[in-house]
Amino acid sequence: MNADDVRDIKFRKGTYDLSEVDELLDRMASEIAAGRRAGPLIANAAFHQRSAFRGYDARAVDWFLDQLRRNEDPAEAALAHADPWRDLAADPFHIHRDPGALEGRAAPPPASRCADEWREFSEQPGTRLMWVRTGAMRYELRTAKQYPLVIMRRGLATTLTTGERTFKTKAGGRTPVPGISEVINRDRPGYPARTMRGAKDIGRPPLRHILDEAGLPILFSGGRHISRIAGAYIVFPSQRWLRFPVRGARRANVIMTAVDQAGIKVARYRIARNEPSSRKGIQITVRPASN
Numbered sequence: 001m002n003a004d005d006v007r008d009i010k011f012r013k014g015t016y017d018l019s020e021v022d023e024l025l026d027r028m029a030s031e032i033a034a035g036r037r038a039g040p041l042i043a044n045a046a047f048h049q050r051s052a053f054r055g056y057d058a059r060a061v062d063w064f065l066d067q068l069r070r071n072e073d074p075a076e077a078a079l080a081h082a083d084p085w086r087d088l089a090a091d092p093f094h095i096h097r098d099p100g101a102l103e104g105r106a107a108p109p110p111a112s113r114c115a116d117e118w119r120e121f122s123e124q125p126g127t128r129l130m131w132v133r134t135g136a137m138r139y140e141l142r143t144a145k146q147y148p149l150v151i152m153r154r155g156l157a158t159t160l161t162t163g164e165r166t167f168k169t170k171a172g173g174r175t176p177v178p179g180i181s182e183v184i185n186r187d188r189p190g191y192p193a194r195t196m197r198g199a200k201d202i203g204r205p206p207l208r209h210i211l212d213e214a215g216l217p218i219l220f221s222g223g224r225h226i227s228r229i230a231g232a233y234i235v236f237p238s239q240r241w242l243r244f245p246v247r248g249a250r251r252a253n254v255i256m257t258a259v260d261q262a263g264i265k266v267a268r269y270r271i272a273r274n275e276p277s278s279r280k281g282i283q284i285t286v287r288p289a290s291n
Contacts, residue, residue: 014057
């Protein structure tokens, strides 16, 4: 992507301050034209939020800046080249240039492309799993041969059982693991990452903990997918995290992807269609290197 491409990109209407984003793009284009990296500018980028539709779409801006930063980083470029899923789209945007147009824009993918990606879901390499409902307040994670790996029972106390181990969930409260709150507040996985401190933001539901038999947390989940915003995330005690962008034109061809803090696609999800009742649920493919 050259300096003109960066300078000419436009975004859908949203809440990021338009003039601040345009100013950053101009500065980034100047750096690229001079043969320098734009990454340092991206790392320090922060925007005020405006009233709805008086600025740029925050998710599209964050996605574009993150893609540009990754393309400039040799280490991340090497990871992407080694990824068997490197050609699979995850975020719900692509750079679109109308015939004869002098500028590109970050726009939703065409419905035909989403339909093709949905049909090709089962052709990608990886381990196949299923998440199915097996009764009132009961769910199972199964292998492709229908062997249950995890059983979840929901209720006043939700439990997850795998083999001889049982884990419980806990909602709310502060995490006892040092650094987790700072990771969530700093990186804000799944939420616009470049909102200035004090600017209007989306409220987050309480953090949920999953605890082992000794009461020690093994992961934390928070956020939510609502109003076309993929805001749910998972954070691990190691301070690694996952976010879950959703891509699709409608519910029938939507695909959700688990993406870690390094931008690596870990797993993909789609709603099962035209399957026997015993196989209805969520189809999951785990990336080969993540097995």
